[in-house]
Amino acid sequence: MDLTPLFEQYPFLREAATAFVVIFVDICALVILLAAGRERRRGDRGWAQESRGYMLACEGTLYPLGAAEILIGRHPAADIRFSDTEVSRFHALLCLSGGKWQIEDIGAQNGVLVNGRRIAKPCTLHQNDAIQIGKHRMTVVKGSGKGVIE
Amino acid sequence: MTQTKIKPVSHPFLLLLVLIAHSAMMLLVALSFGVTPEVVKLACIVLTSDFVGSIILQFVQREACTVDTVLLLVLGMSTIYQSCFGGLEFATKHFAFGVGAFLMCQASYVVTRNPYRAERLKPLWYVLFFVLIAAIRFLTGSRGLWIDLGFITIQPSEFVKPVFVLICASSIRTQLKKSSLLGIHFVPDNLLVILCTGVIAVLQWWCRDLGSLPTFLAVAGFAFLLRFCYLREKISVRLMVFLILCVCAAAVFAWKMAPAYVQERLHSDIWADMSGTGYQQVKALTAIAEGGWFGKGAGNGSLVHVAASRTDIVFSTICEEWGLFTAMMTVILVLFLPASILTVPPRSYYHSGLAVGVAAVFMVQMTLNIFGSCNLIPFTGVTIPFISQGGSSMLASGILAGFLKAAQAPVLTDRSAVKGGK
Amino acid sequence: MAKKQQKTRTNAPQLDISAPASMRRAGKWTALLLSCFLAALVYLGYTLISEAPLYMAKSGKTTYGTVCDRNGDVLFDGSQPLTNYAPGQFADVGNLIGDTSGQMSNTVVAKHLPELANYSFTYGNEAGSASLTTTLSHAANRAVYYAFGEKNGAAIAYNWKTGEILVCVSRPCVDIAQGYANLENMAPGSLLCKAFFPTVPGSTQKVSTLLAAYESAGVQAVNALEYTCEGKWTNAGGDTINCHQIYGHGTQNLLQGFENSCNPYFAQLVQSGIVPLSSIIGTYTRMGYSVNGQKANPLNLDGITISPASTRLSDPQNFETQWGALGQGKTLVSPYQLMLWQGAIANGTGSAVQPYLVSKKTSPTGETVDIAFHGSTPQMFTPAAAQGVKEIETQNAADHYYVSFDGYNCGCKSGTAQVNDNGREYENSLLAGFCLDDRAPVAFCILIEERNSWDVSTAQIAKVLLDNVSGICNE
Numbered sequence A: 001m002d003l004t005p006l007f008e009q010y011p012f013l014r015e016a017a018t019a020f021v022v023i024f025v026d027i028c029a030l031v032i033l034l035a036a037g038r039e040r041r042r043g044d045r046g047w048a049q050e051s052r053g054y055m056l057a058c059e060g061t062l063y064p065l066g067a068a069e070i071l072i073g074r075h076p077a078a079d080i081r082f083s084d085t086e087v088s089r090f091h092a093l094l095c096l097s098g099g100k101w102q103i104e105d106i107g108a109q110n111g112v113l114v115n116g117r118r119i120a121k122p123c124t125l126h127q128n129d130a131i132q133i134g135k136h137r138m139t140v141v142k143g144s145g146k147g148v149i150e
Numbered sequence B: 001m002t003q004t005k006i007k008p009v010s011h012p013f014l015l016l017l018v019l020i021a022h023s024a025m026m027l028l029v030a031l032s033f034g035v036t037p038e039v040v041k042l043a044c045i046v047l048t049s050d051f052v053g054s055i056i057l058q059f060v061q062r063e064a065c066t067v068d069t070v071l072l073l074v075l076g077m078s079t080i081y082q083s084c085f086g087g088l089e090f091a092t093k094h095f096a097f098g099v100g101a102f103l104m105c106q107a108s109y110v111v112t113r114n115p116y117r118a119e120r121l122k123p124l125w126y127v128l129f130f131v132l133i134a135a136i137r138f139l140t141g142s143r144g145l146w147i148d149l150g151f152i153t154i155q156p157s158e159f160v161k162p163v164f165v166l167i168c169a170s171s172i173r174t175q176l177k178k179s180s181l182l183g184i185h186f187v188p189d190n191l192l193v194i195l196c197t198g199v200i201a202v203l204q205w206w207c208r209d210l211g212s213l214p215t216f217l218a219v220a221g222f223a224f225l226l227r228f229c230y231l232r233e234k235i236s237v238r239l240m241v242f243l244i245l246c247v248c249a250a251a252v253f254a255w256k257m258a259p260a261y262v263q264e265r266l267h268s269d270i271w272a273d274m275s276g277t278g279y280q281q282v283k284a285l286t287a288i289a290e291g292g293w294f295g296k297g298a299g300n301g302s303l304v305h306v307a308a309s310r311t312d313i314v315f316s317t318i319c320e321e322w323g324l325f326t327a328m329m330t331v332i333l334v335l336f337l338p339a340s341i342l343t344v345p346p347r348s349y350y351h352s353g354l355a356v357g358v359a360a361v362f363m364v365q366m367t368l369n370i371f372g373s374c375n376l377i378p379f380t381g382v383t384i385p386f387i388s389q390g391g392s393s394m395l396a397s398g399i400l401a402g403f404l405k406a407a408q409a410p411v412l413t414d415r416s417a418v419k420g421g422k
Numbered sequence C: 001m002a003k004k005q006q007k008t009r010t011n012a013p014q015l016d017i018s019a020p021a022s023m024r025r026a027g028k029w030t031a032l033l034l035s036c037f038l039a040a041l042v043y044l045g046y047t048l049i050s051e052a053p054l055y056m057a058k059s060g061k062t063t064y065g066t067v068c069d070r071n072g073d074v075l076f077d078g079s080q081p082l083t084n085y086a087p088g089q090f091a092d093v094g095n096l097i098g099d100t101s102g103q104m105s106n107t108v109v110a111k112h113l114p115e116l117a118n119y120s121f122t123y124g125n126e127a128g129s130a131s132l133t134t135t136l137s138h139a140a141n142r143a144v145y146y147a148f149g150e151k152n153g154a155a156i157a158y159n160w161k162t163g164e165i166l167v168c169v170s171r172p173c174v175d176i177a178q179g180y181a182n183l184e185n186m187a188p189g190s191l192l193c194k195a196f197f198p199t200v201p202g203s204t205q206k207v208s209t210l211l212a213a214y215e216s217a218g219v220q221a222v223n224a225l226e227y228t229c230e231g232k233w234t235n236a237g238g239d240t241i242n243c244h245q246i247y248g249h250g251t252q253n254l255l256q257g258f259e260n261s262c263n264p265y266f267a268q269l270v271q272s273g274i275v276p277l278s279s280i281i282g283t284y285t286r287m288g289y290s291v292n293g294q295k296a297n298p299l300n301l302d303g304i305t306i307s308p309a310s311t312r313l314s315d316p317q318n319f320e321t322q323w324g325a326l327g328q329g330k331t332l333v334s335p336y337q338l339m340l341w342q343g344a345i346a347n348g349t350g351s352a353v354q355p356y357l358v359s360k361k362t363s364p365t366g367e368t369v370d371i372a373f374h375g376s377t378p379q380m381f382t383p384a385a386a387q388g389v390k391e392i393e394t395q396n397a398a399d400h401y402y403v404s405f406d407g408y409n410c411g412c413k414s415g416t417a418q419v420n421d422n423g424r425e426y427e428n429s430l431l432a433g434f435c436l437d438d439r440a441p442v443a444f445c446i447l448i449e450e451r452n453s454w455d456v457s458t459a460q461i462a463k464v465l466l467d468n469v470s471g472i473c474n475e
Helices: A004-009 A011-050 B011-033 B037-060 B065-084 B092-112 B115-120 B122-139 B156-168 B172-176 B188-207 B213-231 B237-257 B260-267 B279-291 B314-322 B324-343 B349-373 B391-408 B415-421 C002-008 C021-058 C138-147 C202-217 C219-223 C254-260 C263-272 C277-287 C319-325 C335-346 C383-400 C458-469
Strands: A054-058 A061-064 A069-073 A092-097 A100-105 A112-114 A130-133 A136-142 B179-181 B184-186 C066-068 C074-077 C131-134 C153-159 C165-171 C227-229 C232-234 C240-242 C250-252 C299-301 C304-306 C358-362 C368-370 C410-421 C424-435 C442-448
Touching: A011 B011, A011 B065, A011 B324, A069 B172, A092 B172, A100 A112, B011 B037, B011 B065, B037 B065, B037 B092, B065 B092, B065 B314, B065 B324, B065 B391, B092 B115, B092 B391, B115 B349, B122 B156, B122 B188, B156 B188, B156 B213, B156 B349, B156 B391, B172 B188, B184 B188, B188 B213, B213 B349, B213 C021, B279 B314, B279 B349, B279 C021, B314 B324, B314 B349, B324 B349, B324 B391, B324 C021, B349 B391, B349 C021, C138 C165, C138 C458, C153 C335, C153 C458, C165 C458, C202 C219, C202 C254, C202 C263, C202 C277, C202 C319, C202 C335, C202 C383, C202 C410, C202 C424, C219 C254, C219 C383, C227 C254, C227 C263, C232 C263, C240 C263, C240 C319, C250 C254, C254 C263, C254 C383, C263 C319, C299 C335, C335 C383, C335 C424, C335 C442, C383 C410, C383 C424, C410 C458, C424 C458, C442 C458
Parallel strands: C066 C131
Antiparallel strands: A054 A061, A054 A136, A069 A092, A092 A100, A112 A130, A130 A136, B179 B184, C066 C074, C131 C358, C153 C165, C153 C442, C227 C250, C232 C240, C299 C304, C358 C368, C410 C424, C424 C442
C-alpha cells in the first residue's frame, strides 16, 4: 500500500489526514484532562480518608483541615487566622502524620492549651478535644461525608 | 472499621485513549511510508509499551492518572517522532530511555510521596547534590558536562536538576527553625539553598556553559517566592520593587560580565552569518517555514542532517515533518504535566514546593529550547523534557514527573504501620 | 445516602476537605508561569507565520516579488536578475526603493522584506508573486533626476490633497542593477536618500519663523512690522548679521523682507520681543523640531524613518538663536519635512495630509490590500498662520518666479544654506513650495548641493517636476 503517488497528485490529502490525526490526538489529550477533573473528586475523597474527616469548630465557624500542615496564628499566610494580639503570628501547627492529627506549639507567647493543659511537646488530637489558642476555643469534630472512615 | 470504597478512574478507558492517539499517529506514518515491516515494528513496540506501562501502574499506585497517562502519551509520541526523522528507523535508544523515564517516575514517586519522609531525607539530597557537583568538576573531560563511560555518556548536570528541586522545596516547619550566629538570625535551610545556587553558578561559569543556569535560577527564585509567601506579613510594594530591582541589577551585571562567547550570541545576527554561527538557527527557521501548518509528512524532513536536530532544535524538526500545529500541540501536551496540580492541589508545603520547582524546570527548559532555536532569545543547548533525545535529560525529566505525581497523590500514612496497628 | 447518614449521625457537620489557601498558592504560581509561557507561544506562532516568507527568501528557497510605480513600471524585481532590465531602469530610484542585498536598510524594499517574499506559510511556494505598488511616477521621477544635470541633491514632491508621494529622487544614486562590486568607488551618499536626511535649510527656515510670528502676534500685526536693513546689522550681543544684499534693502515691511529674504529683517523680528522666544519654541516643537536637544518623534513614511528637524534657540538677543531662526548654523531640516510643512500651508489648515509611498500590497496568494488614506498629521500651526504664509508665499512666487512657474499658480520660498562640511565650505540651494492648480496640487522641496550661479536652478527643476506631475494627480 504505497500512497506516495496519490499524495503527490493531491497534496491537500496529506494535509487533511495530518489535520485529522492531530485534532484527534488533541481530543484524546483533552479527554484525559477531563478525566483529571474526576480525579480531583477522587483525590478529595482520598484526602478525607487520610485526614479521618477531622475539622475544627470554633465559635460557630468550621475550619476544614485540607492540608497536612495547617498553620494557626495572626499571620496572613496562616490558614486558621485570628487577628487579635493574644495570638502569636506563628502560634501553632496542626500536622497530619501516620493517620493522626497532632498539634504543636511553635513558639507561641501564650501557649496552646489542649483540654485545659498547656502542651510542651506535640500532642495527638482526638475527637471532641478542646483546644484553646488565646481566647479562642476550638473543638475537634468529625465531619460526615463520602470517604470518611467510620 | 469499614472503609468506603473509592471508585478509581477507569484505567482501561484512559489506556484506550492513549492507544487511539498513538494508532492515529501510526496511521499517518503508514500513509507516508506504506505498511513496511519497520512501520509495523514501531507500531507494535509503541502500542505494546502502552499496555505494559498501564499494567505496571496497576501495581504501583492507582492514583494520579493524569500524570501517568500524559507521560505515556508523550513518551509514545516522542518515540514516533524520533523514529521518523528523515526516514524510518526505530529509535531504540530513545525508546529505552523513555521506558527508563517511566520507571524513574514511579521510583521517584515512591520515594517522595510522603512529604515528611522526603524532607527528612534532605541531608541525603545535599550529599547527592555535592556528589554530582564533584562528578561534574572532576570526572567530566575538558570542562564539558559529559562523563564518558565508553558505551554510554552521562550528563550529571541533568540529574542535578531534580536534586536541586528536592533541596529547594521546604515545609513551613523548616522555615520556622531559626539559628543565630553573631546576633544575626537566619534560617539554615534558606542559607543552604543560596549556597547551592552559588555553587551551581560558579560551576557553570567554570564549565563555560551557562545554558542551564536560567533553569536553576528559576527553581531557586520560585522557591524563595514561595518562602516569602509563607513568612512575610504580605509582599509589600517596597519589597516587590526591591526584588525587581535586584533581578534587574543581576541581569545587567550578568549581561556586562558575560563571557565573550555569550556576548557574541547575544548580539549576533544569524542572517548575517548563515553558514557560521547562525547555521543551525537559519536551518531551523527555514525548516519551520517549509513545514507550514501540517508539515511535509513524517520522514520527509531534511533538517535531520543538521547537528542537534534531535535535541536542541527538535521543535523545528517536528515542525518540518509534522507541522507547526502538531509541534505546538505537543508542547502544550508536555505542559499538561505541571498543569496537573491545578486540578488536584497539593496537600503539603513540601509537595507544593516540589510542584512549583518542576513547573519552573519544565517551562524554563522549553522556553530556552523553543524560543532559542527560533531566534527570539539567545540560543542555548538545553532540551525539551521527554521530546528531545538524550538519556540523562530523559531520566531526569522522569524523576521530575514523579514529584508531580507525589504532589497529586500524597501518602501520609505509613501503610505498614497502620496494618500493624490493626 | 445523605438522609441515611443524617439519621445515624444527626449532629455531625458536613465534611469539608477543600485545600486551604496556602496550598492553592503553588497552583497560582504555576498558573502564572503557564499563562506566561502560553502567551509567549502565541507570540512565537505569530512571529513564525508572519516571518516565514522572509526565512525562505533569505535562505534562497524562494524569490522576492516586485515593486512597481503607479503605472505598473517596475522599480525593483526580486524574481529575476536586475540586469534583464534596460540599463538605467533603476538609476533614479535605487536609494529610495532599494534592494534585497542588505546594503541599504532604510528603503522601501528593506522595510517590506517579509511582505515581498514569494512564500506563504499556508500555501507554500507555489503561491503567485508578491508585489508592492507605490505612488511614485517613474516617468516624472526620472525626468526630475536627469533635470539635475551633473549636480547632486534631492527633490521630493507629494500630492497635498491625497498624500501620494509622486517624486522622490536623491543624487548621486546607486544603480542597483550594477551591483556593489565598486562600492569603494561609489560617490559618497549614493546609498542613502537625502530627502529623508536633515540638512541646513537656509532661508526656507524663515517660513517656520514666520509661522511662529503669525501664531503669537497675529497676521495683521506682523505684516505691518517695518525694519531697516543696511546690508548688515549688529545685534544686542554685538555680533553682526550680514545681508546677501551688501548695500542693504532699506526700510521694508514683512512682505518685502520675505521676498528679499532679508536676514537683518528677520533677525530684528526675533530680537524685538514681539514674538517671544517661548512661542517660537512652541510652534517649532509642534512642527516636529527637536529644540535644544529635546526629543522629537521621528517621522515615518511606510516604515522608512526620517530624522526629525532640530535647532538651538536659547536667547532672542543671542547670535546663535537668531542665526538658527534664519536657517543657518545648528538648524537642520530634511527636505521631506520642508515639503510636509508646505503641504500644511497649501491646504490652509496647519495640518498636512500624511504622505505615503506604498498604495497597494499584493500577497503571494494574490490578495491585495489597498492603502489609500493615511490620515493627517497633528495640528502643526494654526489655520490663520497657514493662510497668512500661503498668501505671502503666493505673492513671492508671483513677484519673483513668474517666468519660472509660467502658467502654474504657485507659492514658494527659496533658501541658500551655508554648509560647513568638515571644514569644506559651500552653499546649497533650496526651494520649498506648493502648487495650487488642480492639475498639479503638489507640495515640493528641491535641494541642489554646491550650486553655482551658472548651474541649473531649483526653480527650473521645480518647473520640470510640475510639468511631469501635472495631469497624473487626478488619475
